[in-house]
Amino acid sequence: MNIAIILIILLVGAILTYLSGNRWAPKVAMLFAIITAIFSIALLLEYHNTGTSFSVQWINNPSVMFSLKADGLSLIMVLLTSVLLPIILLTAVSHTVPYEKLLYSLILFMAFAMTGVFLSSDALLYYVFWELSLIPIYFIVVLWGNGSMSKRRRSALTFFIYTFAGSLFMLGAIIYLYTKTGSFQLYDLYNANLSDTEQLWIFLAFFFAYAIKIPIFPFHTWQANVYQKAPLVGTLLLGALMSKMALYSALRWQLPIAPHAAHSMQTVVLTLSIIGVIYGSIVALKQDNLKRFFAYASLAHVGFIAAGIYALTLDGLQGAVLLMVAHGFGIVGLFFGSEVIYRRFNTPLISQMGGIKGQAPKFTIAFFLMIMASITIPLSFNFVGELTIMYGLYQVSIWYTILIGTSMFLGAFFMLHMYQLVMLGEVRKKPFADLTVNEGIVFILLTAVLLFFGLYSKPIVDLASPSLQEILMYVNR
Amino acid sequence: METGLVLLLLIFPLVGFLINLSVGKKIGRSLPGIIATAAVTGSFAISLFYFIQILSTGQAIEVHLFQWVAFGEFSVNLAFVLDQLSLLWLLVVTGIGTLIHIYSIGYMHDDENVDRFFSYLNLFIFFMIVLVTANNLLVMFIGWEGVGLCSYLLIGFWYKNQQFNDAAKKAFIMNRIGDLGFLTGVFTLAYLFKTVDFATLKLALSTTTTPETSALLGVAAFCLFIGAMGKSAQIPLYTWLPDAMAGPTPVSALIHAATMVTAGIFMITRLNFLFDLTPDIQYFIAIIGAVTALFAASIGIVQTDIKKVLAYSTVSQLGLMFLALGLGAYQIAVFHVITHAFFKACLFLGSGSVIHAMGGEQDMRKMGGLKGVMSITYITFLVSTLSISGIPPFAGFFSKDEIMLVAFQNSPILWVVAMLASLLTAFYMFRVLYLTFFKEFRGTSEQKKHLHESPSSMTMPLIVLGVLATVGGLISLPFGYSWLNNYLSPIFSGSDVVEAHGFSTEQMVFMGVSTLIALIGMSLAYYKYMTKSTVPEEDEKITGFAKVLYNKYYIDEIYNTIFIKPIYAMSNFFNSIVESIITGVVFGFALIAKGLSAPAKALQNGSVGFYLSFFVVAFCLLIICLFLV
């Protein structure tokens, strides 16, 4: 099967959703999301270790190919996107908003762009998709966000310009690589034979783009504001998928292209990632806005993933891939939990919540499971990922493991602190309805995924392992 | 068959948990308890079956399910092993678990969330079984964290009280600090030997020991011990255990006395082959154990909350076990774990029975004279107190005595410390006994009317445990007649010297001294609380060193000042200052761009005429550049 078909489905889906009008838009979007999921699973079934690719000439001079390649790693990311997409849509369908057709169409379009990033193996094509994904999220935040229009426009614009500025460094690097190699093709760039200085600059250029988008401390300041201002779907797209896009890119582009720089800069980037983990955990303690709280929690988690990637060991990379998927699902659960509370209490402030456990037992279980997954209780998927990353870091130095391991209790500290304030305590007078069917389905799906892979992560490991070994081969050459 | 049955051992409590969690609310008040008890009993039956089997065959049973975690160089299976050690622990866990489940049916009968309670208990049993049957360190870690989670849930069971929730949170986080140590230790071992299987590790450790690896082995052992510190409440990670008494009393009995807190001892016993190779760490463990034993016992003598006393007693007893572990006497530690499980569970359940009768009152100053009303509780409590104080022929005497003996043989200083601890133990235990059951009743008249013996579902486990606390010592008699040592010998790689049969005068003298010490403690308590009828003073009136003791050496306050407050302060600092600085830098770039644009902005004055002139001039310049230069 041609891998371009997933992109086509998503693009057609986005257009048809827009054309179908406000009433039908959620259903059409959901239909296309499910079709995408089915096709990507079909792609997975067809997959045999070598990977499938698709390539046509796009622009002659400079030579840009519309070339897509799905190896195990990209396939995992595509699957993550296409499986999360229906879930993300499901979180939104029960909640009507103005201009639904535009919203759903933008969501599909964003999925289209991100899938493009995961699949493309031509640097310029990759860059185009990378920037394309920025457009829908900007509008989603501005048009459907929380808070006053001027404030959220400001946050969204900050985010847009900030990430865009970072990406420009990456574009510069890509163009420089083109002048060196005369090609935008992934493998030509891998074999570019760069001097150490060139590698350093290219590594840094890529790092700016990714560090802002992941985000890694101290490039994270846009995150909390945007997560807070964005509507739920926006937060989910940002937190669950867009940060993964940058993490995936670091694996796919940054490390193999500039391997020596990756080794020489390892201490710096690892330190930044780990600072992000600890910093995020500590800052989260003081947040009163639940979404801001989760934003900082997410900062800690993505820092963890980044640390796994920059460990440059097979275990680190593998753990990073596992945790990327796990975090993708986990963060959806957490933010959805916050949204469920918000819809009932009409406040995002933790200080005005409490005692939900007494009113909504089902929701309590669901939310608690999500929190447990995010503080990496064994048998949750996150645990497998963090464990593997920590072991990968151990091979670099025991101190990294210990430092990043502080998140085990710091993470538990802030999460349980929040859980206690939000869910426990005396029951409030305000009624809190338990989960509806739709909401229940979301949580059940998420729990099922997190638990299944927490018990049996072999499929993902087997799928990712050949690609990661190949990347590592380039990194360690 | 084999796999199926072993799985069933795990599945019983899990199913119990799921049933109670999903439909517990709909099946009434009593059914959840019965389901949960049945589940644990099922596990107990299976454990018993295998226990009997292993008694005859001596063969350990291993079950491999499937690959769980894959690392680059090795993978970890979800695998379980039933050998002598794990079966022994299984019997304790499921056996005492069953009793406590039965007890809870009575104790928790009036609680609105009884279904939730039993589901958590079942979940705990499940994770405990995983912990003890694990075939490798990571599967053990599942159980290790899982029991911590259940402990969190159960301590904070009465979730409407935020102080209880604080206690639960504290327990979980302190455990997690230890867990980090545990994981680091596991990583060190994995890094060295590319495996985390106990059997393979044992083999690898016995064959390869270069100086570099032995240094790392020390690190591994130390880190693993940190894990044990957290779970088994040793200095400095012990402060959660007294707070954990916020949970319902059966929970304290099951988790915080009999089973979970002994997980650290189990782990070290399991890894005896590792600790044997790192004598420095062993010595360190012994010191920590002894110090904890004395330290906690000294706090215990002035506490007035009956459960707090028992909690500190638990910490102290755990310290003794670590002392034994540190001295390489693993089987003695195991022995003490078992006897301790009996008498401490009995004590906790007894205190629970008292609290139940008092309508939730835990302060001993408000009790007294319960002997007459609650005879069964009194007798079992008495038996257990005798046992824990080390009075022959009760179970505690044998295990404690062996620890003392080993301590004396290795280091007299440690022995002295341990002896002091056991003197204090006898004192504060009898203090509890006298204050609670003797003299006049000091509570309100309403409470007095309410006083009653607990229902049979609560007294029956008490009786069973009381009997066990009496005769439990039989499994490891001194003078070489120890069944336990023989039974466990396959675990300990034959490194221990087999004791010679027969009496030794040294040992006899020792028993005498131990007994004497216990009796001294007992008489002191009798003198103070019976003869002089002292009742502990009100909180404000406590002065001097007693106040320091009463406030637990202010350790909680110190931790609060050193760790918690700085974290919050840092959080404040980061949130308000660092964040704004970073944001400021980012916006600074924007401002620089804005500043640079100011001159350019002047050109954009909006006048079309001006634009046109500019356009024409620029056009001319362009032409000049293109064609005329």
Next chain:
Amino acid sequence: MITIIFYILATITLGTGILTVLAKNPIHSAVYMVVCFFSIAGHFLMLNAQFLSVVHIIVYTGAIMILLLFTLMLMNLSDQHEPKKKVASRIAAAVSVCLTAIVILAVFLKANVVIESYKAENIDFQSVQVIGQVLLDEYMVPFEFASILLITAMIGAVLISKREKKA
């Protein structure tokens, strides 16, 4: 003879052009422009481009001129006194114009047009017939596009100048 006619025509063209630009009254400007365009049509005629000449007169003096005049009268601008620009900008304008003139002339001079090589070959290349054939054959598609452009412009003009309903 032809040279003289050319010079006369050229004088009229430039003269009326300058008058167009400088006349105070816009209506006068428009009229001067018509004259200017007529003279350009004359140039076309001299070049033997009859079709262009005719079209030029029709389009410019017929259509565009009328449009301009209508607009002027519609806005009633004729009696409005147009304020002069500032002296500085007027000087700047003059300088710019001189610069443009010099630059363009310089470009042409530098390009070195070789007049000697010109030879009239007696081929009919610009009669109405030929233009018609070329226009509807070789330039068929652009021609059609031009018509689309005109329609669009018409609709656009109507839409833009339509008075918006006050909501």
Next chain:
Amino acid sequence: MLDILEQVGINNYIYLSTLLFCVGVLGILYRRSTIVMLMSVELMLAAANLLLAVFSVYHQDVSGQVFVIFAMAVAAAEVAVGLAILVSIYRNIGSIDIDKLKNLKG
């Protein structure tokens, strides 16, 4: 009259159209009345057209004249739309003075 270029010389035509073009530029820069500016644009266009026609004759190629026709079509369209815009501007601000149109100020 085919030999007109031999007699007059292409140079003179070039000078003529250049000057005419510059007159147009002058009109645009010098005047404030937008409508006169529009006329100046027409002058510039006419100058360009003239030169196109001249070169068409010079090269004996009809294409140049075809382009003049297209240029006229474009000019017509431009004037129509331009005047419409002027009308709408006049209606909105009551003047077509170019110096008063300052909304583009950044």
